[in-house]
Amino acid sequence: MTKVIIVGAGIGGLTAAIGLRRAGLEVKLYEQRTDPRMIESGGGMVLQPNAMRGFQQLGVADQVAAAGSVLERFEWCTPKGNRLAGWPVGEVARKVGAPMVGIRRMKLQGALTGAIEDGALELGAEVTGFSEDAGGVTVQLAGGAEERGDLLIGADGINSTVRSLSLGPWTEPRYAGYALWFGITEVDGSAADPTFRELDGPGARFISFPVGGREVYWSAIANAAEGTIAEGGGAEIEGDKEMLLRRHAGWAPPTESLLEATDPSVIYRREIADRDPIKKWGAGRVTLLGDAAHAMTINLGQGACQAIEDGVVLTNCLAAEDDPIAALRSYEVKRIARTAPVVRRSRMIGEMGQWTNPLACRVRNQIQRVVFPTVAFREFKQTMAYEFPPAPEPVSPRVSRPASG
Ligand SMILES: Cc1cc2nc3c(=O)[nH]c(=O)nc-3n(C[C@H](O)[C@H](O)[C@H](O)COP(=O)(O)OP(=O)(O)OC[C@H]3O[C@@H](n4cnc5c(N)ncnc54)[C@H](O)[C@@H]3O)c2cc1C
Structure with missing residues (x-):
């Protein structure tokens, strides 16, 4: 074996x-x-x-x-909540099973x-x-x-x-030029709205979606110089909540209510990188x-x-x-x-x-209006329908040998 x-x-x-x-x-x-x-x-x-x-x-x-x-x-919107594009991902999900x-x-x-x-x-x-x-x-x-x-x-x-x-x-790794603050909070009502919502502003974004029952995860992304946003969070980092509330003041719901409702001791942050x-x-x-x-x-x-x-x-x-x-x-x-x-x-x-740049952001909004419902949605559906190689018949699990040494 x-x-x-x-x-x-x-x-x-x-x-x-x-x-x-x-x-x-x-x-x-x-x-x-x-x-x-x-x-x-x-x-x-x-x-x-x-x-x-x-x-x-x-x-x-x-x-x-x-x-x-x-x-x-x-759903993608401007910070004021004007809708740029949306995908019926539930429908796609049902199609791919x-x-x-x-x-x-x-x-x-x-x-x-x-x-x-x-x-x-x-x-x-x-x-x-x-x-x-x-x-x-x-x-x-x-x-x-x-x-x-x-x-x-x-x-x-x-x-x-x-x-x-x-x-x-x-x-x-290559630092991407932006960092992300994130947290989870509970919303009122029996269950959270089943929508992934992204608000896109100049050099900053705010994303939210439910993660079970009434819990909603949010993340706030913003440009930041490398090494200025130390990874971590919780009790060690004070003032992040106030900073986020200032940065996203006036952004469309549920931005401010989610930030307000989040216990500062469960706000984390991290710089984004890839290879x-x-x-x-x-x-x-x-x-x-x-x-x-x-x-x-x-x-x-x-x-x-x-x-x-x-x-x-x-x-x-x-x-x-x-x-x-x-x-x-x-x-x-x-x-x-x-x-x-x-x-x-x-x-x-x-x-x-x-x-x-405000002009560049207007161009980006236009791209989102035109490209997201067409080319990007098509790509998304293709990605979801990925064909796995044939699966083996399941075999009952065997017990591993204990680690030696
Ligand atoms: C803020 C954020 C949001 C994200 N959101 C999404 C999302 O919505 N959807 C999505 O698909 N992806 C998302 N991702 C990406 C996703 O988190 C990662 O791609 C994924 O977790 C990678 O999993 P992994 O198992 O390859 O690596 P990791 O999660 O990094 O796990 C590696 C493990 O190896 C262990 N390890 C390392 N070195 C050693 C060693 N020498 N010996 C023993 N153990 C070792 C580590 O402790 C760790 O547990 C997000 C990432 C971030 C940062």
């Missing part, structure tokens, strides 16, 4: 682990954090139908959808972690190195332990150790997955969705090929072609979002 070692229990690593175990492979998943739910604590995200279709193949879509809110509409879901990141991580029951996941385990030989790959852990497997998957995020060890040291697409993700028994392979900006809401697709495609390729190394190369060919344009498109949209 092929044994796969995965580094990183983010959304990508967890998805791959669930898929591979379901396909009957042995999996060992190492995560340096002691609680993977704490990644991006407090944040929310959108899981688009392409990702939810992947989760359907892995049998976890229902749990995930139940933990969030099903979204029906996307999977919902668009807004969800708390912690709940998603919890649902995925819960689907890996029997010791495959080892927490507080930092992978520091690996070596490969004709018979397999040996992974080194901080503290001196080692683990042997047949394949190694680096799902260890934008600053991937596996990537730097296998493809050569990386340079720092140029690369043409090689691995060699021999090693490959990459998720942000480690294709870190992208936030603008298409596809970073995690593509990581989920990666996990499903990797599973399907390994199940289809007798030679696991050939399966990794076949996975890479499929996924490099899929993800590189998404990275580029996401970057381009972010660059337009940074425009501050």
Whole structure:
């Protein structure tokens, strides 16, 4: 039986682990954090139908959808609330057979972690190195332990150790020129409006959508010089709420009411970065997955969705090929072609979002009015209808060997 070692229990690593175990492979998943739910604590995200279709193949879509809110509409407006464009995403979702879901990141991580029951996941385990030989790959852990497997998957995020060890040291990620403040609050009523709403102003944007029941996630994006917006949040950062209320004063509902209602101790912030697409993700028994392979900006809401697709495609390729190394190369060919344009498109949209010149912003509004309902909507529908390679028959999970050393 092929044994796969995965580094990183983010959304990508967890998805791959669930898929591979379901396909009957042995999996060992190492995560340096002691609680993977704490990644991006407090944040929310959108899981688009392409990702939810992947989760359907892995049998976890229902749990995930139940933990969030099903979204029906996307809407782009000016800061005053004049509508620029809208998409009936609920209709698209029904056509492709999977919902668009807004969800708390912690709940998603919890649902995925819960689907890996029997010791495959080892927490507080930092992978520091690996070596490969004709018979397999040996992974080194901080503290001196080692683990042997047949394949190694680096799902260890934008600053991937596996990537730097296998493809050569990386340079720092490319700072996108803007930062994001985010929080979650409850709204009145029985359930939040199932709309993803984005207000686009000069060099600043405000996004909101429900993430389960009456909870609404919001994010405020603005141009910022690199290194001026330290990552973090909560009690350490004072004054962010007042600054956001000043920046978005007079913006259309629900901007100010969401900011007002948010406890300042759950406002977080983060600078946005990506990497140029690369043409090689691995060699021999090693490959990459998720942000480690294709870190992208936030603008298409596809970073995690593509990581989920990666996990499903990797599973399907390994199940289809007798030679696991050939399966990794076949996975890479499929996924490099899929993800590189998404990275580029996401970057381009972010660059337009940074425009501050009033004339340029009027041109951008016009582009949104014309391009979003036509070309962009067509592209969106194509992205949602991504065709996965054929899925393997599920096999009952096997218990992993305990980590050696
Ligand atoms: C503000 C924000 C909003 C976003 N919104 C969306 C959205 O709405 N929709 C969407 O699809 N995407 C969104 N994204 C992108 C998405 O969050 C990422 O693309 C996704 O989380 C990447 O998952 P990953 O598993 O590849 O990497 P990560 O989530 O970075 O996970 C990597 C894991 O590896 C672990 N690790 C790292 N090094 C080691 C090591 N040496 N040993 C062991 N473990 C290690 C880390 O601790 C971490 O747990 C957003 C991103 C941001 C920043």
